[in-house]
Amino acid sequence: MPSDRKKACSAFTLVELLCVLLLDSVIAGSAIAVLVGSIKAYEQILALTEARRRGQMALQILRLPVENAGLGIPANAEDFRAAIQVGQAKVTDLSLWNGPVSTDGNEIRLVYAVPTSTVNSSPATETMPSDDRSVRLSNPPQSGQVQSWSGLGPAKTRSWVVFPPSPCPFLVTNLANQTLSVRSSSRSWIPHNSRIHYLRAIRALVVRLPEQDPAFCTEDISTGSGLQERVVGVPAFRPVYDPRTRTLCLTILSRGGERRSRMISPAFLPGWPDRIDDEDRHYVLAVTRWACRIRNGGYP
Numbered sequence: 001m002p003s004d005r006k007k008a009c010s011a012f013t014l015v016e017l018l019c020v021l022l023l024d025s026v027i028a029g030s031a032i033a034v035l036v037g038s039i040k041a042y043e044q045i046l047a048l049t050e051a052r053r054r055g056q057m058a059l060q061i062l063r064l065p066v067e068n069a070g071l072g073i074p075a076n077a078e079d080f081r082a083a084i085q086v087g088q089a090k091v092t093d094l095s096l097w098n099g100p101v102s103t104d105g106n107e108i109r110l111v112y113a114v115p116t117s118t119v120n121s122s123p124a125t126e127t128m129p130s131d132d133r134s135v136r137l138s139n140p141p142q143s144g145q146v147q148s149w150s151g152l153g154p155a156k157t158r159s160w161v162v163f164p165p166s167p168c169p170f171l172v173t174n175l176a177n178q179t180l181s182v183r184s185s186s187r188s189w190i191p192h193n194s195r196i197h198y199l200r201a202i203r204a205l206v207v208r209l210p211e212q213d214p215a216f217c218t219e220d221i222s223t224g225s226g227l228q229e230r231v232v233g234v235p236a237f238r239p240v241y242d243p244r245t246r247t248l249c250l251t252i253l254s255r256g257g258e259r260r261s262r263m264i265s266p267a268f269l270p271g272w273p274d275r276i277d278d279e280d281r282h283y284v285l286a287v288t289r290w291a292c293r294i295r296n297g298g299y300p
Contacts, residue, residue, distance in 0.1 A: 043257065044257075044284060046256075046257065047256040047257025047258075047283070047284035048256060048284050048286060049256065050233075050256030050257060050284075051233070051254045051255050051256030051257075051283075051284055051285060051286035052254070052256075052286045052288060053256075054216075054231050054232075054233050054234055054252075054254040054255075054256065054286075055234070055252040055253075055254040055286055055287070055288025056288055057230075057231045058216040058230065058231045058234055058237070058252050058254070058288075059250060059252060059288060059290045061204070061216075061218060061230055061231070062108070062110070062202075062204060062250065064112070064114075065110040065112045065200070065202050066110065066112075066248060066250075066292060066294070067112075067295070068112040068113050068114065068115065068197075068296065069100050069101050069110045069111065069112040069294055069296060070099075070100035070101055070111070070112070070294055070296040071112065071113040071162060071164055071197060071296035072113055072162035072163065072164040072165070072166055072167065072168065072169060072197065072296075073100045073111055073113070073162070073168070073169060073199075073296075074099075074100075074167065074168060075099050075100060075101075075243065075246075076099065077097075077098040077099050077102075080097070080098075080099045080100060080111075081094075081095055081097075082185055082186070083168040083169060083185045083186075084155075084160065084169065084185070085185060086129050086155075086171045086183045086184065086185050087129065087130075087183075088152075089149050089154070089155040089159070089171050090154055090155060091154065091155055091156070091157055091160070092154040093154075093157070093201070093221050094111060094157070094201055094221065097109050097111070097201075099111075099243070100112070100296075101241055101243075101246075101248060101294055102241065103239045103240065103241050106205055106206065106236070106237055106238060106239070107203055107204065107205040107239070108203065108204050108205070108237075108239035108241075108250070109201070109202075109203045110201065110202050110203070110204075111199070111200070111201045112199075112200055112201070112202075113162040113164070113197035113198065113199060113200070113296075114197055114198040114200055115195060115197050116141070116142070116195060116196055116197065116198070117139075117195070118137050118138050118139045118140075118141065118195065118196050119137070119138045119193050119194060119195050119196070120135045120136070120137060120138075120163060120190055120191070120192060120193060120194050120196065121136050121137060121138045121192075121193075122134075122135045122136045122190075122192065123192055124189060124190065124191050124192045125189065125190045126187070126188075126189050127170060127182060127183060127184040127187070127188045127189060127190060128183070128184065128187055129183055129184060129185055129186060129187075130183070131183070132173050132174070132181040132182065132183055133181065133182055133183070133190075134179055134180065134181050135179070135180050135182065135190055136178055136179055136180075137178045137179075137180060137196060138178075139178065140177055140178050141175070141180075141196065141198075145158065145198050146158060146159075146161060146172055146175055146180075146198065147159055147172070147175075148172045148173055148174050148175045148181075149171055149172060149173055151173075155171060156222070157199050157200060157201050157221055157222040158198070158199075158222055159171060159172050160172065160199035161180070161182070161196055161197060161198060161199060162196075162197040162198075162199055163190045163191065163194045163195070163196060163197070164194060164195070164197065165191065165194070166184075166188050166189060166190055166191070166194070167188060168184055168185055168186060168188050169184075169199050170182035170183065170184050170188075170190070171183045171184070171185075180196075199222075200220075200221075200222045201220075201221035201222060202218055202219065202220055202221060202222075203218065203219050203221065204216065204217070204218045204219075204237070204239075205217060205237060206234055206235065206236055206237040207227065207229075208235065213232050213233055214232075214233070214234060214235040214236075215229040215230070215231060215232045215233075215234060216229075216230050216231040216234040216237060216252070217229050217230060218230050231254075233254055233255050233256065234252060234253070234254045234255075235253055235254070235255060235277065235280045236252075236253040236272075236277075236280075237250075237251070237252055237253070238250075238251040238252075238253075238272075238273065239251075241294075245293070246293055246294040246295075247291065247292070247293050247294075248291070248292055248293075248294055249289065249290070249291040250289070250290045250291075251271065251272065251273075251287065251288070251289045252287070252288040252289070253269075253272055253276070253280070253285060253286075253287055254285070254286050254288065255280060255283035255284060255285050255286075256283065256284050256285075256286065257283060257284045258283075259282045259283060260282050260283070261282075262282070263278065263281040263282055264281065264282065264283070264284065265280070265281045265282075265283065265284065265285045266281070267281065269285060269287050270287065271287035271289050272287045
């Protein structure tokens, strides 16, 4: 009898077992809630990182054109259009642009010069709109980068080169190994030892099509590529250019992660000037901004 009473006293009662189960369920529930919250926070961070990466990628595409925009090209719209026409040779694709840096709504247009290591080894040469002038280069231009004008029809941007600090681009009328024949729209000159630059042009904007993700797109005017999708998940792009101060501000609204069933982003985000579209608010959003001064403002 004493041993049986001792065993009965050492066992758990039903109330004690229920208390242990209740305590375990509370602890387990708290742990699960913390785990679910951590997973959601991690997913939020991944989506925000993806959105920021997309914005940075879009701006990186424009970095080279922006940094070299307007080099050796008149900044005034009228002078700019006159500079890219020599007689019948005219860059038709750029004839309606308002300068080497211009905007049209939410579209940015850039005419820029790509630098090379090749220089003019001839003495300083004066150029005229009606006569060809020949200069000898230290090396032949890279294959396919310069194409001489055929003499008929519109000219491509690849038929134009720039020799800073000359105030205007030059039309290439003939290319033979290291010898370049050029004309200019007005009286100009090519300094000795000045580096040759390739004239290029690009436009960039966001394209939104039904039932497709919005994308940041560019068109290389020099290659005639047409609009090409560059960065998916960019619903809006806002370029603002002040020609008086030559200040260019590019703002990208990008999104990351999967679409949520409810709106998770606010209607207004710091850095974005407008109310955000309701559809975009179903995603994690980021605003990426780059403001710079166009160092090559052309010649007034």
